[in-house]
Amino acid sequence: METSGETKKVLLVNQLKELKTINQYLEELSGKWDLSLPFTMKLNLVLEEAFTNIVNYGFPDDKTHEVTLIFEKQNDSLFISLIDDGVPYDPTHASDPDINLSAEEREIGGLGIHLIRKMMDKVTYQRVGETNVLKMEKTITSS
């Protein structure tokens, strides 16, 4: 992991076992940046949802691909970027599940992106060349 001031960059591969790696770095950062447990849990959840989507849907081939995770702390805000060279996918344009449906009517899918959008203050997506760049922002709070 490279560190530069308040920026941490982590290189991952497109495998679900990296969820453990992500958790480890999050624990380190929560100590370093004094992030509360509830706040860290939200980041953990958001990263799991976003990273799992990349691994499960981003690469039609069976090859190993690199996924870059960047944490940035600027004053009271935390920025998380996920960069991959998978198929173009903009999660900000996926429609939200209808959370007012009953259990019988509710579809199983769509929850992950909904949780990301609700837990983070701002989520933006850009296609840059052959890469997906997902950037998420959250004001650091105690919960």
Add this chain to the structure above:
Amino acid sequence: MKLNFTEANNFKVVEINGRIDTITAPDFENGVMKLMSEGVTNLIFDCSKLDYVSSSGLRVFLMAQKKVSANKGQLKVCCLQPSIKEIFDISGFSQIFTIEENIESASAN
């Protein structure tokens, strides 16, 4: 993630220990499916020791609710920690599950 099973009234209580994430959700699903295949129709998910749940875990909750409803049984969720309750609220699951404070109220007839 570990599941412990007890009984309360005519309910099977499933105490969920730890995290339900993409990696552990299949174990949770297998545990729940096994109970249902044994004919259990009234379930309480005791979430007092549930520290974390992602959409993979929420999917299993929803699957369980659908199956229990189809079998005309009851599913209650109890003892949610505040951060987990928040996830249930955000996802709309607080509206589709019967959520109780504790096992006593969950197992009351």
